[in-house]
Amino acid sequence: MINHDLWHEIHDFLVHEARLLDERSFYEWLDLFTDDVVYWMPERYNALDMTDPSDGVSKPGELALFEENKETLHTRVARLATGKAWAEVPPSRTRHLVTNVQVEPSETESQVRVRSNFLVYRTQLEHGQDLFVGTRDDVLRKVNGKWKIARRTILLDQAVLSSANLSVFF
């Protein structure tokens, strides 16, 4: 039985997060994560056998695109704030679209598993255009009455990225 109130609450949270990213309120965005967050974007590749969804995805301990904790996320945000992180000078214009939100309650009320799909449209400079499409598997935890992201696994749906860099967040 889906708890619609909970679903709306979580959905609002994700939409709010997307807005913070698109408005480049990165320090506020950081506040949405728990201090022990694991933020991970593994690699995708073509395996011979792709029967299991985990096939063709790099494993923990292997090379990933993002392998972050709260401190390294903070470093990334602080680096952007220097104004000298040239990949973001001038800043990308992004639009984070979040959809297919599914909320799976856990045994404790203070934790939920949230799956969502995303489409991030990024344009930069005159003609630069990138589409990042994928899915996220999050664990949200209630800390002092507020939802925080405690774990985020991001799967981009490209094996070879068609973008010169990943200077945006997901």
Next chain:
Amino acid sequence: MNTPTVNQVKGFVDTERGLLDRQIFFSQEIYQQELERIFARCWLYLGHETQIPNPNDFIATYMGEDPILLCRGPDGRIRAFLNMCRHRGNRVCRADQGNAKDFMCSYHGWTYNTEGQLIGVPGMKEIYFGELDMDQWGLVPVAQLDILKGLIFATFDPKAPPLLEYLGGQEQELGIMFDRRAGGTEVIGGAHKWVMNANWKYAADNFFGDDGHHTITHMSVRRVPVDKRYYARTNDDAKSDERNSRLSLVPEGIIRDYHLKHLDELVERIGPELADRPGLVTTVFPNVSPNFTRHMIRVWHPRGPEKTEIWSYCVVDKDAPAEVKEAMRFHLTQTFGPAGNLEQDDMNNWVQCTNTARGLIARRYPQNIQAHLGHEDKAGPIGGGRRLRAFYARWELMMKAENWSEVDLKTRYF
């Protein structure tokens, strides 16, 4: 003061005056000549032995724009072939890596083993009347393949000199990264692969010897040091007088401690002079760049004059403790790759350098590669601007040479 114009550049590369003709970064004709004269002739990097440790392991890669299958046969021998069915041209393998006894083309079913032999043709009797000479229609093999310190190289030119002769001594320098410990190195699983709209040479020359870009391109990292988990400081914090000393490119922390602990073994293996170098960031001409400080090896696959596909792997000492390997991988992800805090800022520079070069007026003006020109003795052991000129001297040599006898491999290009 005279502004140098392209007409003053002797040929495409003028190493005496440190000038480069911008055409070499966008011209389709020059690019086609690069594929023929450089990528079809030079020794190219295919992969690391540890990526295919077992019989019938394979990885897919590229030599220039040609898709390649790198296989370890049931006999344990490593071979490389065009990933192309000899029948109509379909790729015989669509996976990036794996283990397979044979590869069946998904078009008409021609089937090859991991030694490249054609072992099955549907309709052999009914369509070919048993007359197809299967020995003649195996996968197209590379002309030569050799392995150096775990690194697999190959060339499609049967006349290319042996790998060691081709490297002309650079193999010794590679020991700084690939011969530190008795167990050699290994590739950690996973790879960074991405595409940028830039000429491959910008990236290859940058790793070979553009040590002048660091301060500005990576300015943000000087202000906000990355990876405090494993590195107490970034190498940018190193005092300039330390920059050319032993391990100065490896800042304090677990990884530096590891290297210091095994310094005696290193000196014994590669000698005191190489062991004293700050590290290794270079390019083995034309397009593979190891980076000791970032624990990485990468290939710049050309995809047209204005496009490059970057493949990057994490390489660590096999004998290193698990927590050191973990630190190396973590540090690589924090600094390099498409999301790397340092490398993010490289790509757009190269993209725009490529993009402006094609301007009609822009291309009349040569590029400046004059750093340390006339002051090579002050460039330090890393080589400074001399190395950029050396890279393009080598490039021009390969482009002009009709055959290998015209290529002086004894000249130190590294």
